[in-house]
Amino acid sequence: MQVVQVENITKSFGNLRAVDGISFSLQSGEILGLIGPNGAGKTTTIRMLLDIFKPDSGNVAVLGGPMDESKKDLIGYLPEERGLYQDISLEKCLTYLASIKGMSTTLIEERLGFYLERFDLTEYRKRKVKDLSKGMQQKAQIIATFIHQPRLVIVDEPFSALDPVNTQIVKDLLREEKTRGTAIIMSTHQMNQAEELCDRILLVNKGKVMLSGPIDQLRRQFARPEILIKSSAPLPQDIPGVDRIQTENHHQRAFLEQGASPQDVLSEMVRRGIILEQFEIAQPTLDEIFIQVVTGSGLDA
Amino acid sequence: MKKILLIIRYELSTIFSRKSYLRMVFMMPLISFLVYASAALVNRGIAPEGVSSFVSTSSTAAGAQGVLDQSGIIREIPTDMMDEVVLLDSQEKGQQMVSDGQLSAYYIIAPDYLESGDILFVQKDYNFLATQSEAGAVRDLLSWNLFTDKQAAARYLDPMEVDLQYTRPQTARDFGGSQNFWLPYSLMMLFYLLIIGSSSLMLNSITYEKQNRVIEILLTSYSPMEMLVGKTIALGLAGLFQTIVWTGTGYTLLTLAGRQFSLPESFSLPPVILLWGLVFFCLGYALYSSLMAGLGALVPNPKEGSQATLVVIFPLIIPLFFSNLVSTAPNAPIFVFFSLFPLTSPISMVSRMSAAAVPGWQIALSIFLLLIAIVYTIRSVARIFRAQALLAGKPFKVLDFVRAFRLNG
Incomplete structure (x- = not known):
């Protein structure tokens, strides 16, 4: 089921065009990575999705149509900057944030207990929020985002301030929600997390979509004629189709000549009796694709 | 509407649990009551038998006053002051009536009043606000008896019958002053x-x-x-x-x-x-x-x-x-x-x-x-x-x- 359909939305603040014709869609059970440099228009796009801002033009359809009051309760939002009442107890804060999503008191009590336990915050439920660490506040914010079991979740830098253990808990939660059918938009600068969790990527820059699609497809699209090789001995320099070989930390990188086939290179190595521990067609990381698209530069050669 | 009610409930519960708000609401009344209580304590004075409570003091303060005339000036009490003033024949009587709460206080007009103007004011408690206004009764009584012409005395005591008039329609109350x-x-x-x-x-x-x-x-x-x-x-x-x-x-x-x-x-x-x-x-x-x-x-x-x-x-x-x-x-x-x-x-x-x-x-x-x-x-x-x-x-x-x-x- 299509959960989000954004068509050609624009938004300007004064003379600044923050969003310039962005379109994308999102299905239930899918995680979309919204990436881009600072000031690219990610937050403005998210705020238009959430109906906080109205687009100057274009259409936003959420859960089958334009946003209305009833749909607001079906959305969970984790902003980049923590938004919690500081002078009240964690329990009161989360109870209020859950209640504004239409949850009954009984249901809040039941789910709050579960989530506090899961995020190891039970003993802090009576503490004032301002007395909690940044990581704990981030976990509290994540609980507030998911406690009402939304059908659409928008998370902005969900792993901020979390240690590896808690990062894993949040990853597990995101995967569970995905399995449950929740549509998730994850905005992040941590490309490795996006690569690990997202089905598709939407890379925006200067208010426009620069790149979109499944991660594997993007990698293939940006794949370079390079092979990563790990062998018991240094590789000979005269392998046909190989332009040059560069030794790196744990492997050697073979740069292929224009039009050369990796399969032919592999066959030649086997024929020469070279013992290979690893033979991998080098694919760019999301980080590298990001840098290439945003800066308009070629990948390091 | 439901969301507005949620906001109201949250804001009220938050503000009524905030110490700064509660301090602001209740501190001023508390201070006011303390000031009042202090003033009332000061007002208890030094009467030999003391005061039982604020209420007993206040009930006597508004009562009649006694006059022990040792000068012979007071010969009669105007009819409209009959409820306010009681003539005494001895100081003991005055003391007794004040103690019993029948009088709020009494005056002793000295034998040489015409020469000295001396009057002794005897009251149960010190009352820093009420003393001056209470002296009005004996002043009126003396004035009335010092004048031989009673019409002149009446005019002296109430020299003006002012009628207030506005050029534009007004309602009656206007304290001013x-x-x-x-x-x-x-x-x-x-x-x-x-x-x-x-x-x-x-x-x-x-x-x-x-x-x-x-x-x-x-x-x-x-x-x-x-x-x-x-x-x-x-x-x-x-x-x-x-x-x-x-x-x-x-x-x-x-x-x-x-x-x-x-x-x-x-x-x-x-x-x-x-x-x-x-x-x-x-x-x-x-x-x-x-x-x-x-x-x-x-x-x-x-x-x-x-x-x-x-x-x-x-x-x-x-x-x-x-x-x-x-x-x-x-x-x-x-x-x-x-x-x-x-x-x-x-x-x-x-x-x-x-x-x-x-x-x-x-x-x-x-x-x-x-x-x-x-x-x-x-x-x-x-x-x-x-x-x-x-x-x-x-x-x-x-x-x-x-x-x-x-x-x-």
């Missing part, structure tokens, strides 16, 4: 503090949520207008509670002090003025909390909010500069203007009503103008109170604030 300064001035200050205090709650609430970034979360569930309405109602109720506590305390203390210290009529606070006070508080709060909401939307944090408050409250301060006028000339044109102009009327009208009779049409006009101003302000503030402003962190500019009102049409 510097002795009436305290009540109108106190009411003006009281309602100034209440309106500013309550509407500042709005500013604090918005800037606090902006600072903590909660506002972005809230905006995914509420519309800015729902937030504005919910907060206005909730914080208004908190302000109304404070108003009732403060004015109720004031009324109770004045009633108690009136009995304790035999205060004159100018110290009394008619309940009807309190009712008008509640009306003008509600209207003043609606106006100023809306202005504070607009301010809160534009300032990035509580600190800048506090600094910018003067922009909003300045009109309310102006009548305070002219507060002496409210007692001496409550119907002076400038004070009539203050009590009609919406930005000053919430504190000026009640103050003026306590000093003089205000024509009904002026009260009605004042309320009407306030209602128009409230509607205009809310419409103007709604222009500012938008998500974009609430989420922005730009420094405050007075012009941005003023522009919202200028463009409203």
